[in-house]
Amino acid sequence: ECACVSVHGANRLGTNSLLDLLVFGRAAGKHIVDEFHHADHNYKPLDPHVLDFTVRRLDKLQQSTSGYNAQDVADEIRAIMQKHASVFRTQAMMDEGVKQILALADKIDQIHLADKSQVFNTARIEAFEVANLYEVAKATMISAANRHESRGAHSVSDYDRPEDDDYAPNGRNDNDWMKHTLWYSEGNRIIYKPVRKVPLTVDYVEPKVRVY
Structure with a gap:
């Protein structure tokens, strides 16, 4: 991901990524x-x-006797994200998505591992993957709902404005939202970090409206 930009002029597609992975992975490994x-x-x-937390997670799955199927919960996460975190959004849509994604917390905590085998247990891997998927979904959904502007792929019709609006061209609000979102899973917290506008070695490039 980091190495691919401008290496060969190609977009970051599957085949290009594989080539970059082989070349730069080898170079990084040798270094x-x-x-x-x-x-x-x-x-x-x-x-x-x-370490204790990790062992407890493993033991909880291994000792589970009932609960929710990991893939069923994953399907619920996907459905919520597809409906409430699509490219074109409204504030009400995202707020409802936050409620629905947070409501899945108990199901994530009660995932049942039916296959208790110790060798090449893909079901155990899937259970952990769904927990990770849930964290990413929460970060995406809550961060989006809290960003009250329309910017790039975060296209929120509530904040659309004329292109000649200096305050918020096309809904983008540089005065209030020129900042990075930092997500902390403990307590579902968000903090913000301002965008660095003074590059170390190159001239600053003013942000522009994304057009196609």
């Missing part, structure tokens, strides 16, 4: 090996609570 012996290995110790 890591070469630099490892010269690096400062003063690593931050692993928080024991992280």
Whole structure:
């Protein structure tokens, strides 16, 4: 993803990504090996609570006797996101999506692992993947609902304005929303970080309206 831009002029499609993965993955791997012996290995110790949390997640799935099927919950997540977080949105649509996605928390917490086998258990992997999918869905849905403007692929008709509106051309509000969204899963928190407008080595490029 990071390496592909302007390498060969092609878009970041599946086949191009595979080529980039092979070339830059190999280069990155060799660099890591070469630099490892010269690096400062003063690593931050692993928080024991992280390991305990991971073991508890595994044990909970392994000991489950009833609950929800992981793929059924995943289907619910997909349906909510497709309906409430599509490219063209309204504020009411997103607010309802937040309610529905948060309502799935109990199901995520009660996913049942029917296959308890210890070798190549894809069902266990799927259960963890659905939990991760849920975190991404929450981050996307809540972040979108809290961004009260229309910008790029976040196209919200409530905030559409004429193109010659200096305050918010096409609904984009640079005065209030020229900032990055940072998501924290603990407590479903959002904080914002301002966009850096003073590049270190190149001239600043003013944001422009996306047109097709």
